[in-house]
Amino acid sequence: MKEVVVSGIRSTGNLHLGNYYGALSKFVKMQEDYDCLFFIADLHALTTHPDPKLLHSNVKDILAEYLASGIDPEKATIFVQSDVPEIPELYLLLNMHVGIGELMRTASFKDKARKQLGIKTDATKDDDDIERQIIGTDSNKRVNAGLLTYPTLMAVDILIQKANKVPVGKDQEQHLELTRRFARRFNSFYGVDLFPEPTNFNFGDHAVKVPGLDGSGKMGKSEGNCIYLVDDEKTLRKKVMRAVTDQGPAEPNQPISQPVQNLLTLMELTSAPEVVEHYRNAYADCSIRYGDMKKQLAEDILKVTTPIRERYLDIRNDDAFISRVVKAGAEKARERAAKTLAEVRQIMGITKFY
Numbered sequence: 555m556k557e558v559v560v561s562g563i564r565s566t567g568n569l570h571l572g573n574y575y576g577a578l579s580k581f582v583k584m585q586e587d588y589d590c591l592f593f594i595a596d597l598h599a600l601t602t603h604p605d606p607k608l609l610h611s612n613v614k615d616i617l618a619e620y621l622a623s624g625i626d627p628e629k630a631t632i633f634v635q636s637d638v639p640e641i642p643e644l645y646l647l648l649n650m651h652v653g654i655g656e657l658m659r660t661a662s663f664k665d666k667a668r669k670q671l672g673i674k675t676d677a678t679k680d681d682d683d684i685e686r687q688i689i690g691t692d693s694n695k696r697v698n699a700g701l702l703t704y705p706t707l708m709a710v711d712i713l714i715q716k717a718n719k720v721p722v723g724k725d726q727e728q729h730l731e732l733t734r735r736f737a738r739r740f741n742s743f744y745g746v747d748l749f750p751e752p753t754n755f756n757f758g759d760h761a762v763k764v765p766g767l768d769g770s771g772k773m774g775k776s777e778g779n780c781i782y783l784v785d786d787e788k789t790l791r792k793k794v795m796r797a798v799t800d801q802g803p804a805e806p807n808q809p810i811s812q813p814v815q816n817l818l819t820l821m822e823l824t825s826a827p828e829v830v831e832h833y834r835n836a837y838a839d840c841s842i843r844y845g846d847m848k849k850q851l852a853e854d855i856l857k858v859t860t861p862i863r864e865r866y867l868d869i870r871n872d873d874a875f876i877s878r879v880v881k882a883g884a885e886k887a888r889e890r891a892a893k894t895l896a897e898v899r900q901i902m903g904i905t906k907f908y
């Protein structure tokens with residue numbers, strides 16, 4: 555039997571090059587050798603209160619981007635989280651074994667709670683302040699309980715499919731650790747061997763960190779430094795041409811500055827090795843021209859994104875295809891989820907009288 559791989563993505567906006575190299579391109583390989591389930595986490599998206607009018611079309615965007623990037627519904631199960639009602643039911647049951655303390659100590663919770671409370675500083679030392687505000691009586695300040703139990707819901711996504719491997723980035727490592735802990739706890743509390751403990755699937759290689767265009771860190775939706783898979787040619791070229799660089803190397807063989815290294819990293823992902831080599835050497839001997847480098851980079855990125863974008867536009871307009879895919883995906887996901895849920899109910903003593 556093939557090992558089970560589960561991964562989800564929150565439906566909060568279009569996918570970017572970081573999502574592509576960090577996740578999608580790997581999913582496309584995994585679907586060949588594993589029993590894969592990839593889904594859109596629309597219930598998770600609710601924790602940050604998306605505009606209801608936009609949520610559905612966001613889910614659709616991501617579905618189309620998944621499919622356009624090469625995830626094949628014949629090989630992998632593609633579904634929408636909210637199409638599987640067994641997930642919220644197991645979420646309720648599993649929450650009975652989850653401590654509010656361990657949830658409150660989760661880094662992502664503290665981070666988002668701070669945002670919802672309007673606490674500006676990102677210092678970690680104001681944990682007490684967050685806790686005081688959370689249980690305080692200021693009725694204008696509220697951290698929703700869904701945010702607190704985010705890790706339970708994520709654990710359920712994984713455990714309900716009895717997944718063995720979960721490809722996630724570093725920012726989700728702690729959630730996966732909690733998932734393992736919840737699985738162990740459930741198994742030992744009831745003396746069963748129901749849930750396998752899932753591990754992170756980083757595919758052997760070191761995780762690729764895709765930098766943004768602003769000269770600083772990782773490409774991220776909230777950073778405003780993204781190249782989206784569906785950016786049209788003009789937008790994409792403009793973004794790359796505006797990417798942050800430096801004032802040019804002042805002397806031969808000086809260390810490469812962060813902003814320029816970021817562009818080289820993007821080139822390593824999208825350009826031919828000799829192209830990267832060329833610009834590396836040009837930096838070293840001070841002959842580099844950033845305008846040329848960026849033009850080349852934009853060209854090479856477009857080679858990756860254009861076919862995806864074209865497929866995306868076709869799929870996005872094909873409602874019949876999208877609904878066929880998610881309906882079949884939901885059926886498969888539900889079949890397995892229902893089995894696990896029935897086992898859990900039985901183990902916990904929730905049995906029917908009729």
Ligand code: TRP
Nearest residue numbers: 560561562563564595598708711
């Ligand atoms: N929390 C994940 C993120 O923000 C998304 C997610 C939800 C997920 N459920 C999951 C990822 C289950 C992997 C497995 O990226």
